[in-house]
Amino acid sequence: MKITSLGGGHGLYQTLVGARLCEPESITAIVTVADDGGSSGRIRRELGIIPPGDLRMALAALAADDAHGTMWAETLQHRFGGNGALAGHAVGNLLIAGLTSVLGSEQAALDAVADLTRSHGRVLPMCNEPLEIEADVSGLDDDPRIIRPVRGQVAVATTPGTVRRVRLIPDRPEASPAAVEAILDADLVTIGPGSWFSSxxxxxxxxGIVDALNQTSALKAVLLNLSAEPGETQGFSSERHLHMLSQHAPSLTIDRILVDVHTIPTASERAYLDRAACTLGASVELVDVRLEDAEGRMTNRHDPAKLCATLRQIHRVARTPGADD
Structure with missing residues (x-):
């Protein structure tokens, strides 16, 4: 199968590692481009290019399994220490920025790094321009009814208030044509997990992304987070995560909602989640995708091997009539 995965940050990283284990015909990562913090933010402000951090992480996740690929993956992720001008910069961010200047485009730079790492797939920005996120946030004043705008991915991700809605600046940006093509050409499209409002x-x-998702013949699966995140989604139930998707993209249709079985302890919560999934045209699959540590304790990360098994299963069932009988 051909897998296309949408997201950013550590959530997308885990998904891509799981997708690799499926040994698909192709993997394409479509990555958000609104980061404004850390090394990515500094490069974005100084050079005016797409922030490279989430793109770098996706490239590291897809690097070849051999010693050559491992060396490059570690190099891309390595950050300079000290207190000088390079402090905090990731090598991969600087490499992508430098190649962008030499080759004339961010996509050419990403493809060049993919060649270096003997990548299992291709990494694409969702848009070919850097974007900003602005959120409507409540709870920043004594009166909880007051809504205030908060701008910037870092500010949105760390706000002590409750995010009600987010928007992009500029509004309604044009999708990368390559990203649209990858969605339309896929057999399986994954969305999430990750920072819900910023990734x-x-x-x-x-x-253009939503249109492609609604037009593709691929099986579309949303991977819910294992827990709410401090700041962005503090106190959010699984049901509310889905309501946020339908609120921001009312026309969006999805096929499967993948939820870790350990996060839905009661039948009533499952019923609420089923109803929320119906608004997206989706069915809920309770699956075991949580990573265990060496002592057998549950962590707050997705297990790539379990995720791979789940993706294979839902794809097999969807493509084989009667396979789930």
């Missing part, structure tokens, strides 16, 4: 929902604010 997942931004994809759904790009009209």
């Amino acid at each position: 997942v929902i931004p994809h759904l604010l790009v009209p």
Whole structure:
């Protein structure tokens, strides 16, 4: 199968590692481009290019399994220490920025790094321009009814208030044509997990991405987070995560919602989640995808091997009539 995965940050990294284990015909990562913090933010402000951090992480996740690929993956992720001008910069961010200047485009730079790492797949920005995120946030004043705008991915991700809605600046940006093509050509499309308002929902604010998701014949699966995140989604239930998707992209249709079985302890919560999934045209699959540590304790990360098994299963069932009988 051909797998296309939408997201950003550590959530997309884990998904891509799981997708690799499926040994598909192709893997394409479509990555959000609104980061404004750390090394990526500094490069973005100084050079005016797409922030490279989430793109770098996707390239590291897809690097070849041999010693050559491992060396390059570690090099891409390595950060300079000290207190000088390079402090905090990731080598991969600087490499992508330098290649962009030499080759004339961010996509050419990403493809060149993929060649270096003997990548299992291709990494694409969702848009070919850097974007900003702005959120409507409540709870920043004594009166909880007051809504204030908060701008910037880092500010949105760390706000002590409750995020009600997010938007992109500029509004309704044009999708990368290559990203649209990868969605339309896929057999399986994954969305999430990741920072809901800064890594997942931004994809759904790009009209061309939503149109491609609704037009593709691929099986479309949303991977829910294992827990709410401090700041962005503190106190959010699984049901509310889905409501946020339909609120930001009312026309969006999805096929499967993949939820770790350990996160839905009661039948009533499952019923609420089923109803929320119906608004997206989806069915809920309770699966075991949580990573265990060496002592057998559950962690807050997705297990790539379990994720691979789940993706294979839902794809097999969807493509084989009667396979789930």
